[in-house]
Each structure stands twice: as structure tokens, then as C-alpha cells.
Amino acid sequence: MRGSTDIDAIDAAVDLRSLNKVITDVMARRDIHRLIRGDRLDRVVDSVVRLADRATHEEAFFALAVLGRIAAVARGRESQVFDRITELEIISPPSIDTLADGDTKLYAAKGIAKIQDAWVLEYLSQEALSIDTAEAARREILSSVLERCESLSAWLDALTKQSSCVTSMQPIGSRMRRIRRIFDAICKAAHSWPGDIGPEPGQSLSKFLTTFFKGEMSGLDSEVLFEAIDQILSVLNRVIQLRFSHALLHQTYSAVIQGKNILGPGKWAGFLRQSKAMPDIRTACLESAVVLARQNRTDRNLVEVLKACFVSRSQVAARTKKHFAEVKDIPADVSKFWTEVGEVTHSSREEQRFGNTEDEQIAQLLIEVVSCEDAMRHLESDVAPIVEISDPIMASSVKKAAAGYGQISQIVRGLARIRMLSLASVQGRKLEYNPVEHQLLGGHRTGVRNVKAIREGVRKDFGGRERTILKPLVEALD
DSSP states (O other): OHHHHHHHHHHHOSSHHHHHHHHHHHHHTTOHHHHTTTTHHHHHHHHHHHHHHHSOHHHHHHHHHHHHHHHHTSSSOHHHHHGGGGGSOOOSOOOGGGSSSHHHHHHHHHHHTTOOOTHHHHHHHHHHHHOOSOHHHHHHHHHHHHHHHOSHHHHHHHHHHTTHHHHTOSSHHHHHHHHHHHHHHHHHHHHTOOSOOOSOHHHHHHHHHHHHTOSOOTTSOHHHHHHHHHHHHHHHHHHHHHOGGGGGSGGGGHHHHHHHHHHHHHHHHHHHHHOSSHHHHHHHHHHHHHHHHHTTOOOHHHHHHHHHTSSSHHHHHHHHHHHHTTOOSSOHHHHHHHHTTTOOOOOOOOOOOOSSSHHHHHHHHHHHHHHHHHHHHHIIIIIHHHHHHHOHHHHHHHHHHHHHHHHHHHHHHHHHHHTTEEEOOOTTOEEEOOTTTOEETTSOOTTOOEEEEEEOOEEEEETTEEEEEEOOEEEEOO
16 A cells, blocks of 8 residues: 555656655665566656656756666666666766765766766766765776776776876875775776786786876875775786786786885885785796796896885895795706896806707708898899890899809708708797797897897707707897
8 A cells, every 4th residue: 555655656756856755765664665566667767767858967867866776676677777768868967976975876876887878988987086985886987987998908098097087186185095095996896807907907007006196295194105006006916817927027017116116115115014915916926937937038127026026135035035946947047047136147058059060051041041032132123124224244144143042042942941941930020038049149148038039040840849950149128
């Protein structure tokens, strides 16, 4: 009987505020499910849409919150409510923060997230940062933005673009407290995200952190600073959890370096002692070092990240030696580089000597023939016809030289095929340095990771198993 009275009151409501009051009273009596039972749910939603059609743009936005509230109690029939949102005239909506309370803001956030118009992404990105204290609404909005961006990198980039919503706030103490709340919500949303992380999550995270911490940080509450930075580094841990391959790249840890720069050495030491995120980051760095070492690789940039993860170099060395203690399958000079925290600058590793076997000599001939190929082709097709105009005898010599090169090329290539030799096809490419596979210009040095091939290499097929017999010459890019 009571439910009939309530639904009649809904039908008779003259504006959205009075309709919402009926819903509030019904919910206070815990009678909302009787009110929306069966087809009555459609009657309630019809009333909201009807009243919104007569209202101002601001009132239509409030109607969105009312629908979000109804959907929250519709138990499996949420889509029946949210599908009607398209009937609301939501144009240039005001800030969600203009709504009365946290619950209403949350319901509005849930509602607007269902709108697929192009403007919604920018609007929600702004709202995620401009909301003051409605944290449930902020988390809902951040999750919606993340779903639209489809990767952590794109999500962070979208939020960075709207950073002026916060960075212009004064006084700075209030701004930092807002940033801490935002970072906490970002951390929670990231740890719930199971999807893509994007191509450069470390750089996106570092840029995001740097953007929000511009200006002088001295005099601010250390606890607020520490918590905010720790939350962002927790997002870094989530990146590594989702795609450990990124842990092997020093760029992934850019936010660690930025955090140290923001706080300065003194405060950074204090931060390291109480950070919840740093222990996992240290472990990821150390495990990455082991993986790289087993691949015969060293990386001075990753060493710098390791140094930033500890208070002192002696701590890094002690922890690294302990981590490498049971790893036996690593070349001595590579292990020494990591355990001595990159202090080793020279290596006794022997460079490959060329010309000791027939295969190596043929390999060098193959490289020389290939390197001259374009020049000889140009000589025959372009130079000879020009020379022939003024000196036919010299032109004939040029053509013979080009033809002779062609014969030499065929012989060398034939020898290479007989000996199962082939070009590595790496010239001009950027590679990860491996002293077993590459000859470094100027001699082997530890700490080099990224290189560019400036001369081809040659590989030999040993019954289906290839190995390099003439290393490509590479130059360091680091």
C-alpha cells in the first residue's frame, strides 16, 4: 500500500528536487526496492527524464545524478536506467563539485561515465583533478578515464594535460594536500587496472610527477610530500607487475630519479627509510640486473637507478653482492661490473681477432664486396656514360672495372654460400650491446648497453645452429 503512495508521489513530482526528496525518504525507510519493483522502475526513470526535459542545463545535470542514484539500487537492472541517459540534454555540464554532497557527486560521476560523446574524456580528466574532497567520485572518474584511454601511459598523459586545474592552486599547502588525495586515487585505480600499460609508462609517470611538483618544495610538510611520491612509485610497481619486461629498461624508473630530484638528497634519505613502494622497486632493479647479467649485458644507467634506490653506495654494493651471491652463470667481468656498482671501467675481455681462418677471410671479403656494391653500380650506370662523351677509352676501362667487380662479387658470394656464411643484416640498426656478438668501437667497456651497428657482421650456419664469426662493429649510444 505504501509503495503505491510513493510511486504516485514520484509521478506527481513537479521538479527534480521534490522527486529526489521522495527517493531519499523511501531509502531512509529502506523501502526503495518495493518502489522500483517490476515496471515501476521505468515509471520512476520516466518521471526523471520528463522533469529533466523541462529543466535548465544545470538541472538536467542533477537529473544525471538522480539516475545514477537509482541505478545504484537497481540490482542487475542498471543498464535499464543508464540507457535513458541519452535522453538527457547534457551540454557543457558544470563541475561535479557544484553538486551538494559526496554521494550525489558519485552518482553523477557514474552517470556521466556512460556518455560516449567525444567531450567526455577531457571533461572527466579535468574533474578528476578539480574535485576537492569527494574521493569516491574522484576514484570513479579516474577509473572511467582509464577505461577510455585504454592504457596507463595514455591515462597519465591525459591527466598531465589538465594539471593546471591543480598546479595553479594557492596556497601551496592546500595544493599539496589536494595532490596527495589525487595521487592516492590514481594509485588505487592503477592497482585495479588489468590491461595495457602503453609504450613508455615510465616516462609518462615521470612527466606526470614532475608536472605536479613544479616550484619550491622547501617548507612543506614532509609527510604530505613523502606520501604523494610514494603513491606514484606504487603505480610504478604496478607497471612492473603488469609487464616485467619494462623492469629491464632504466627509463621505466625515471620517476625514482625525479622523486630524488624533487626532495633533494637529505629528504630523499628520509623518504627511503619509510617508503612502502621502494622495497619492491629495489627488488625489481636487482632482479633486472641479474637478468641482464645472464645475457652478458651491463647498463650504467640502470646502475644509477640502483644508486637512487639506496641511501649510500656502500648499501648498494652490499645488497647487490648479496643478490648476485648465488648466481653462478655470469661472466666474471659482467658480475664485477654489477657488484661493484659500475665502478669498473676497463675489462680484460679478449676482443675477437679476425683473419685467422678461411671463413673469417671470406667473411671480410663478403663485407667489402657488399659495401662497394652501390658505388660500383653507380660507376657503371651513371659515371661511365658521362665519361664516354669525352673519353671513350677511359669509359671502356671504367666498364671493365665494373664488370670485373661483378665477377668478383659473384665468386665471393658463391664462396660464402658454400661455407654457409651470411650477413647479419644489422648495419645502421640500434641494438643492445653484447660483447659476445658485437665489437665495440674503441674496445669493450662495461656499462654500455645501447649501440648502433656501423659495419656489418657475418654469421655461419653449423648444421642449423648459427653463430657469429665476424662481429659487427658498433658504436655506443649511451
